[in-house]
Amino acid sequence: MNPKLAQKIAFVFLLIATLCVIVPVLIILFIIVKQGYSAITWEFLTTMPRDGMRAGGIFPAIVGTLSIVLTAISITLPIGVGAAIYLNEYAGDNALTRIIKLSIVNLAGVPSVVYGLFGLGLFVIFLNLGVSILAGALTLSIMELPVIITTARGALSSVPQSFREASLSLGVSRWQTTRYVVLPNALPGIMTGAILSIARISGETAPILFTAAAFYVPHLPRSMFDQVMALPYHLYIMSTQIPNVPKNLTFGTALVLLMLVLAMSLVAIVTRVYFRKRRKW
Amino acid sequence: MVDKIVATTLNCSYGKVHSIKQLNLTVFQNEILGIIGPANSGKTTFLRTINRLNDMLPGFSATGTLTIDGADIFAMDPEALRRKVGMVFALPLPLPMTVYDNVAYGPRRHGITDKKEIAEIVERALCASSLWEEVKDRLNESAMKLSGGQQQRLCIARTLAVEPDIILYDEPCSGLDPISTAKVEEAMVELKKKYTIVLVTNNVKQASRVSDRTAFFLMGELIEIDQTAKLFVSPKDKRTEDYITGRFG
Numbered sequence: 001m002n003p004k005l006a007q008k009i010a011f012v013f014l015l016i017a018t019l020c021v022i023v024p025v026l027i028i029l030f031i032i033v034k035q036g037y038s039a040i041t042w043e044f045l046t047t048m049p050r051d052g053m054r055a056g057g058i059f060p061a062i063v064g065t066l067s068i069v070l071t072a073i074s075i076t077l078p079i080g081v082g083a084a085i086y087l088n089e090y091a092g093d094n095a096l097t098r099i100i101k102l103s104i105v106n107l108a109g110v111p112s113v114v115y116g117l118f119g120l121g122l123f124v125i126f127l128n129l130g131v132s133i134l135a136g137a138l139t140l141s142i143m144e145l146p147v148i149i150t151t152a153r154g155a156l157s158s159v160p161q162s163f164r165e166a167s168l169s170l171g172v173s174r175w176q177t178t179r180y181v182v183l184p185n186a187l188p189g190i191m192t193g194a195i196l197s198i199a200r201i202s203g204e205t206a207p208i209l210f211t212a213a214a215f216y217v218p219h220l221p222r223s224m225f226d227q228v229m230a231l232p233y234h235l236y237i238m239s240t241q242i243p244n245v246p247k248n249l250t251f252g253t254a255l256v257l258l259m260l261v262l263a264m265s266l267v268a269i270v271t272r273v274y275f276r277k278r279r280k281w
Numbered sequence: 282m283v284d285k286i287v288a289t290t291l292n293c294s295y296g297k298v299h300s301i302k303q304l305n306l307t308v309f310q311n312e313i314l315g316i317i318g319p320a321n322s323g324k325t326t327f328l329r330t331i332n333r334l335n336d337m338l339p340g341f342s343a344t345g346t347l348t349i350d351g352a353d354i355f356a357m358d359p360e361a362l363r364r365k366v367g368m369v370f371a372l373p374l375p376l377p378m379t380v381y382d383n384v385a386y387g388p389r390r391h392g393i394t395d396k397k398e399i400a401e402i403v404e405r406a407l408c409a410s411s412l413w414e415e416v417k418d419r420l421n422e423s424a425m426k427l428s429g430g431q432q433q434r435l436c437i438a439r440t441l442a443v444e445p446d447i448i449l450y451d452e453p454c455s456g457l458d459p460i461s462t463a464k465v466e467e468a469m470v471e472l473k474k475k476y477t478i479v480l481v482t483n484n485v486k487q488a489s490r491v492s493d494r495t496a497f498f499l500m501g502e503l504i505e506i507d508q509t510a511k512l513f514v515s516p517k518d519k520r521t522e523d524y525i526t527g528r529f530g
Contacts, residue, residue, distance in 0.1 A: 093339060165334060166374040166436070170387040170443050171364030180390065181376060 032254050039252025048218065053234075053242050058253055063220055064228030065260060068136050068212055069202050071224070073264075076141035077194055080148030084190075087149070088156040089178050108146035113206040115143040120210040134224040136212020143207055144197045151196070155189025156182060184275065191272035195265045202261045205232040215241075231257040283310040285447065285477045286331060289346045293326050296340035300326045302501045304345070308447075313469065313478040315492030315509065317485055319524070322498040324481040328449045331479070332366040333359045349447070364391070367440035371452040373432030375424035375439075380416050383424045383435055387443035402442050410437040411468050430461020437468060448472065450480040454487065466491050485525050489513050497521045 043057055050056030091097045119139025129135040159182050167177040205213075213233040221228045235253050238245045286308040293301040301323040308314045316324045329335045330343055336359060347354050354362055375383050384403040393399055403420075407413040412434040416427070424435055433453060440448060450469070454462040469478060469491055482488050488495050489509055496506040497518075505512065505521045516522045 162370070162372070162374050163376060166370065166376060166439075167386070167390075168337075169332060169334060169363055169368040169370075170390070170439065171360045171362075172387065172390045173360050176390050180386070185377060 029258075032251055032258065036248060036251030036253075036255035039246075039248040040255065044249075044252060045256070049216070053216075053238055054245050054249075058229075058231070058234060058256060060217060060220055061229040061231045061234040061253070062256060062260065064133070064213070064217075065202060065231040065257070066264075067133050067221060067228065068140065068208060068230060069198060069264065071133060071137035072140040072144065072201050073194065073198055075137060076144045076148055076197065079141070080145050080193075081152045081190060083145070084149045084152035084156060085178060085183075088153050089174065089182065104146045104149055107142075108150065110143075111206075112143060112204055113209075115139055116207040116210050118142075119207060124211055130225060131210070131212060131214070131227045132225045133212055133221060133228055136208040136228075136230075139207045139211045140201045140204060143204070144201055147197050147200070148193050151193025152186070152190045155186040155193070158189060159185045187275045188272045191268045191275070195268045195272075198264045198268065199261045202257065202264070203232050205236055208233060231260070282312075284308075285310040285349065286479070287346075287348045287351075288327075289348075291327075291330070291343065291345035291347055293323070293330055293335070293341070293343045295338060300501050301330070301343075304503055306496065306503055306506065308477060308479055309494075310477050311473055311475075312493040313473050313480055313491055315488030315495040316479065316481045316498060317483075317488045317495060317524070318498035320483075321500070323501040324498050325451055326501075327498070328368070328451050328479060328481050331447070331449060332363050332368050334363075334368070364443055365445050366447045366449060367443065367445035368449045368451065369433070369436050369440055369453045371455050373429055373436055373456070375427070375432050375435055377425065378423070379421050380424050380427065380435060381420040384438050384442050387439060391443065403438075406438040406442040407435075409441050409468070409472065410434040411464060411471075412438055428461070430457050430464060433457060433461070433465055434468060437465070437472075441472075445476065447477045447479070450478065450482075452481055452483055455483060462487070485527075497524060499524070 045057060045062065046059050047057035048060060049058060087097060087100065091100075116139065119135060119142075123129045123135035123138050124131055127135075129138075163181050163185070164177055167181045168174070172180075208230055212228060213230045214227040215229075215237060217227055217229055231253060235250065235257065238250045238253065284307050286306075288304050288306045291301055291304040291306075292299070300321075304323075304327070306327075316327065318324050326335065330347065331349075331354070333354065335341045335343075343355065349362075349365065376386060378386070381403055384406050385399050388399055388402050393402070404413060407416060412431060415431060416435075419427075424432065427435060433456075437448075437453075454465055457465065466487065469480070472478065473493075480488070480492055492509050494506060495509045495512045497504045497512070497516075497520075499520060505516060505518045507517075512521065513525060516525065522528075
């Protein structure tokens with residue numbers, strides 16, 4: 001075949017493959033916005049559900065999801081990044097670290113409902129935290145650790161080795177090299193991992209099903225040890241457990257969940273842009 | 282002549298690869314020792330053993346002794362050692378920050394916080410590497426925007442800013458044009474007054490231009506070491522002669 005024609009065909013195929021990614025996203029967004037936006041009112045966002053979820057707002061579910069997700073990410077991010085720094089910058093390649101790396105991969109492959117049961121057993125019952133924000137957040141953070149560690153390690157190892165050597169050759173310690181040369185340059189990549197994790201944690205239902213979420217709580221959480229309503233679980237209840245819920249309320253809830261994820265990710269995105277701009281190579 | 286760096290029956294290997302064999306070599310204070318030799322002759326390994334950067338490589342091991350001012354470097358704290366022994370790499374390796382921050386990086390990490398003191402160190406280091414005139418108005422630009430030759434002199438300045446005794450140059454001009462090379466060499470000859478310099482180079486002419494003595498390495502062995510003038514005019518070993526006259530493989 002003529003190489004020019006072959007190139008054209010290849011490009012067309014690659015373009016189609018790319019569009020296949022965009023199209024479903026747009027369709028999902030379109031459906032949710034179209035069906036749900038009529039439900040979005042100030043009252044919907046700031047009041048309690050009424051009439052067995054068939055009317056009123058979703059305020060407690062918003063508060064619940066926010067508190068679970070923010071707690072989970074603030075537990076998992078430092079631990080995950082710390083583990084990634086240790087594995088990438090300090091640990092040698094030996095039997096132990098290979099086992100650790102293998103466990104991380106395996107941890108990523110565990111279905112989320114299994115994490116839910118694990119959280120129920122360890123945090124809710126054994127550590128006696130009860131069904132609570134803390135138990136749910138801990139469960140989610142363990143589920144998210146492999147993702148954070150893997151993306152953070154990728155970001156760390158993409159910092160050229162020569163930067164480390166240049167810093168070390170000045171008599172700068174390994175920790176200072178990590179802190180002042182490696183981490184700042186790896187931060188955009190680490191933030192990408194954080195963004196993905198926030199999105200995934202916010203939408204997960206199974207891990208919080210037994211550990212944090214409640215069908216209905218008539219008040220807002222007062223402490224980390226309270227049960228809460230959560231958006232994904234609330235969505236599940238509205239669409240399967242209760243008959244005759246107005247459709248726009250269900251889709252409105254989905255829309256709010258999407259917006260919430262976007263808002264939380266925005267913080268990470270802004271940090272990422274800031275550090276990418278500062279990066280000068 | 283004061284002995285600065287002394288290697289005695291030094292052997293280095295990476296796993297099973299024996300890259301330096303039974304090396305006995307002395308570097309005198311305030312001289313430029315040029316090390317020439319073909320690829321895989323152990324030149325760079327020797328340099329990276331002196332500041333113990335090789336410690337980080339998996340499978341690296343060294344036996345024998347290597348002393349600086351009489352102190353065994355393998356018994357020293359590597360960070361303290363590297364403050365005394367600066368290194369300039371083959372490719373210009375500025376850190377991804379401004380020109381100023383690059384030079385200030387070492388002193389800051391070593392605990393100097395006084396802004397005025399740092400500014401003085403930066404200016405002094407950039408002057409010593411003959412870069413000050415070219416960058417004094419560009420100190421807050423990214424170091425990545427400098428030309429290759431300027432970047433390499435910036436790296437020299439960054440090394441000087443931590444006030445080492447010894448500077449190791451690892452083929453510092455391999456990526457530079459002749460004019461930049463001349464500037465780096467000029468700076469090197471000037472620096473000899475204060476520092477001891479070991480220069481590894483693939484460029485035989487460079488060794489003949491700047492070094493006081495020259496050593497010829499081949500396959501991990503030191504074949505010959507002598508005053509540069511003598512080595513280049515009347516080498517004792519046939520292999521040295523072949524290499525410097527370009528008849529070597």
